[in-house]
Amino acid sequence: xxxxxxxxxxxxxxxFYYSGILIAxxxxxxxxxxxxxxxxxxEHYFIVSSYAKDLNALEKRGASVDDVIGSxxxxxxxxxxKQKVIxxxxxxxxxxxxxxxxxxxxxxRTPLISKTSDRLVSTEKFKGKEYIRVVGAMPAPxxxxxxxxxxxxxxxxxxxxxxxxxxxxxxxLLCGLLAVCLLLVLHRVFRPLQQISAASRSIxxxxxxxxxxxxxxxxxxxxxxxxxxxAEEIQSQMLQLxxxxxxxxxxxxxxxxxxxxxxxxxxxxxxxxxxxVRTEEDKLFATHYIMSESRRLQNIAHRLLDMATYRGNKxxxxxxxxxxxxxxxxxxxxxKAAEQQIQMIYECRFDTLLCDADLMHVLLVNLINNAxxxxxxxxxxxxxxxxxxxxxxxxxxxxxxxxxxxxxxxITEAFYRVDSSRSRSGGGAGLGLTLCKQIAVxxxxxxxxxxxxxxxxxxxxxxxxx
Amino acid sequence: MATIxxxxxxxxxxxxxxxxxxxxxxTCISVFDGRAALDKLAQNDVDLVLLxxxxxxxxxxxxxxxxxxxxxxxxxxxxxxxxxxxxxTLGADDYLAKPFEMMELLARVNAVLRRTKKESKDFELDxxxxxxxxxxxxxxxYPVECTPKEFDLLEVLVNNRNIALSRxxxxxxxxxxxxxxxxxxxxxxxxxxxxxxxxxxRIKTVYKMGYRLEV
Numbered sequence: 075x076x077x078x079x080x081x082x083x084x085x086x087x088x089x090f091y092y093s094g095i096l097i098a099x100x101x102x103x104x105x106x107x108x109x110x111x112x113x114x115x116x117e118h119y120f121i122v123s124s125y126a127k128d129l130n131a132l133e134k135r136g137a138s139v140d141d142v143i144g145s146x147x148x149x150x151x152x153x154x155x156k157q158k159v160i161x162x163x164x165x166x167x168x169x170x171x172x173x174x175x176x177x178x179x180x181x182x183r184t185p186l187i188s189k190t191s192d193r194l195v196s197t198e199k200f201k202g203k204e205y206i207r208v209v210g211a212m213p214a215p216x217x218x219x220x221x222x223x224x225x226x227x228x229x230x231x232x233x234x235x236x237x238x239x240x241x242x243x244x245x246x247l248l249c250g251l252l253a254v255c256l257l258l259v260l261h262r263v264f265r266p267l268q269q270i271s272a273a274s275r276s277i278x279x280x281x282x283x284x285x286x287x288x289x290x291x292x293x294x295x296x297x298x299x300x301x302x303x304x305a306e307e308i309q310s311q312m313l314q315l316x317x318x319x320x321x322x323x324x325x326x327x328x329x330x331x332x333x334x335x336x337x338x339x340x341x342x343x344x345x346x347x348x349x350x351v352r353t354e355e356d357k358l359f360a361t362h363y364i365m366s367e368s369r370r371l372q373n374i375a376h377r378l379l380d381m382a383t384y385r386g387n388k389x390x391x392x393x394x395x396x397x398x399x400x401x402x403x404x405x406x407x408x409x410k411a412a413e414q415q416i417q418m419i420y421e422c423r424f425d426t427l428l429c430d431a432d433l434m435h436v437l438l439v440n441l442i443n444n445a446x447x448x449x450x451x452x453x454x455x456x457x458x459x460x461x462x463x464x465x466x467x468x469x470x471x472x473x474x475x476x477x478x479x480x481x482x483x484x485i486t487e488a489f490y491r492v493d494s495s496r497s498r499s500g501g502g503a504g505l506g507l508t509l510c511k512q513i514a515v516x517x518x519x520x521x522x523x524x525x526x527x528x529x530x531x532x533x534x535x536x537x538x539x540x
Numbered sequence: 541m542a543t544i545x546x547x548x549x550x551x552x553x554x555x556x557x558x559x560x561x562x563x564x565x566x567t568c569i570s571v572f573d574g575r576a577a578l579d580k581l582a583q584n585d586v587d588l589v590l591l592x593x594x595x596x597x598x599x600x601x602x603x604x605x606x607x608x609x610x611x612x613x614x615x616x617x618x619x620x621x622x623x624x625x626x627x628x629t630l631g632a633d634d635y636l637a638k639p640f641e642m643m644e645l646l647a648r649v650n651a652v653l654r655r656t657k658k659e660s661k662d663f664e665l666d667x668x669x670x671x672x673x674x675x676x677x678x679x680x681x682y683p684v685e686c687t688p689k690e691f692d693l694l695e696v697l698v699n700n701r702n703i704a705l706s707r708x709x710x711x712x713x714x715x716x717x718x719x720x721x722x723x724x725x726x727x728x729x730x731x732x733x734x735x736x737x738x739x740x741x742r743i744k745t746v747y748k749m750g751y752r753l754e755v
Contacts (some may be wrong), residue, residue, distance in 0.1 A: 083663040162705065238553070272620070286682065331617045332639050334617050334639055335550055335553065335617060335638065336551055336552075337639050338638045338639035338640065339550070339552035339553050339556060341639055341641070342560075342639075342641075342642055343556060343639065345642050345643075346556060346559060346642065348703035348704065348749065349642075349703045349705070349746075349749070349752070350559070350563050350702060350703050352754075356559075359555075359559075363552045363555065363556070366552070367552055485714065
């Protein structure tokens with residue numbers, strides 16, 4: 075591209091420059107010749123008329139024309155030859171007094187002129203010199219004599235030649251200069267392109283943080299800008315993909331751990347029954363654990379299935395009466411709340427909510443269960459449904475142990491446990507909040523948490539779309 | 541036998557390990573988090589620590605760095621190579637990834653104890669006394685002639701006492717992986733041991749399973 079542009083520009087320049095020179099010099103030459111011709115015509119006319127006058131005067135004094143014409147011609151010839159003009163005179167095509175011109179010419183015969191008033195102008199070349207020839211008859215009564223006027227224009231031609239050579243030489247010099255300048259300019263122009271191609275290569279190799287320096291406000295800068303924008307987009311998308319992949323990996327790792335622990339226990343207790351157990355009590359003890367661990371696996375499987383279902387299916391929204399919804403939730407949690415001696419408070423400040431009643435029930439029960447785990451006995455859990463900035467908001471507030479910012483960021487991740495040991499003393503499969511989040515997303519609602527260690531946690535569900 | 545500290549927060553697995561170790565005659569101390577483990581270690585004389593890595597309060601690696609000196613086997617659900625290498629470079633005596641078989645745990649516990657425990661390695665039951673150091677067996681104070689394989693078999697039974705061992709397992713443990721032979725070899729040797737040591741009621745046949753030395 076660069077070399078092509080260079081060649082093309084260069085050739086075009088040469089073409090225009092030299093044709094310019096050619097035209098200019100041709101025009102100059104032509105105009106010079108034209109003015110010389112005019113001058114020659116005028117002079118010819120002047121010479122011819124003064125010649126005729128002189129002849130006339132001499133004739134009146136009684137001299138013969140044929141004699142006088144020779145002497146007159148001699149004096150005229152001498153006078154004009156100093157001005158680079160050669161005069162020739164002829165009668166009926168016959169060159170007269172050729173001896174004078176011996177040193178300067180064998181000039182060709184002066185052509186015959188049909189009409190006496192006509193004058194013939196032409197450029198002739200003799201002995202390597204250019205001449206303008208004007209041929210014309212003398213005025214009557216001497217019109218049998220024809221005067222040829224030769225004006226030497228070699229100077230014009232030689233100066234024209236000199237000028238042409240000068241122009242050509244300067245042209246070559248200019249071409250050299252132009253080539254250098256053009257290369258520099260092209261280098262400057264193409265540098266951003268090279269940078270862009272280098273940057274795109276490095277991006278293709280996975281170095282997404284590479285950017286191009288943007289200078290000025292021209293089209294290239296604009297292109298560099300949009301290229302940078304593209305690179306940024308790619309980088310952020312790649313980052314997103316990497317994060318998603320990492321989350322997936324985390325999920326799989328966690329799932330493996332979650333499955334491995336109960337499996338170890340189940341296998342271990344089965345082995346224990348097979349190889350060690352001798353009393354009925356031992357057997358009961360072992361089977362109890364096998365059953366509870368199996369249930370745990372089942373629980374995980376159910377939750378995973380639920381999540382897959384909620385993710386894939388579009389939910390059907392209907393206007394659900396808040397009273398019904400809260401009554402259902404109350405029924406589900408009241409037993410456990412009473413067991414743990416937790417005080418439940420329900421507040422509702424709007425009537426209906428556009429949602430899927432079953433899913434919303436699952437979500438709220440899950441949130442309350444989490445709150446119960448955090449509380450221990452003598453806790454207070456408050457479920458509040460109210461309007462905030464014209465958005466419907468349902469919040470679940472507990473006064474339990476709370477958690478740090480660091481944990482808050484991860485609690486909706488599958489299998490994430492606030493306790494790093496992943497102990498199940500709190501129970502559950504570690505999928506509850508992941509499920510809640512999925513349900514919230516299905517309802518186009520935002521699920522957020524705020525908490526401080528020792529001060530309890532608030533889960534807040536904000537319905538943004540309505 | 542040895543005193544073993546079990547540090548594991550998953551209750552079912554904790555119970556399982558404890559019961560298995562107790563059945564082969566070890567004394568177990570149970571703790572469920574890192575801090576308690578350090579407390580118990582300060583109070584008791586412990587021969588071996590079974591240490592889970594993911595623990596509440598203080599994690600396994602940290603606990604291990606503070607108990608330098610006591611033989612330790614790491615138990616963990618993380619089975620990646622880097623985790624194993626980390627565990628072993630820290631200086632652990634062994635590393636066991638969940639899920640594991642109890643037999644494997646017992647074998648490793650025995651191996652570590654054999655390496656680290658300095659006191660005599662005798663086993664006594666009824667009138668039988670087994671001296672593992674000199675590889676001698678005594679019945680009521682009188683030495684009993686045993687072939688090397690019979691002694692190996694007895695050692696396996698003693699180390700895994702109260703645990704039923706299949707004939708295949710016994711072949712593997714006493715004869716080695718590369719032994720090509722009938723499982724009836726095991727039956728023959730067991731019969732001989734029972735006769736020589738008068739252990740008919742101790743070495744029990746477990747139906748459809750194998751044999752168990754009951755203590």
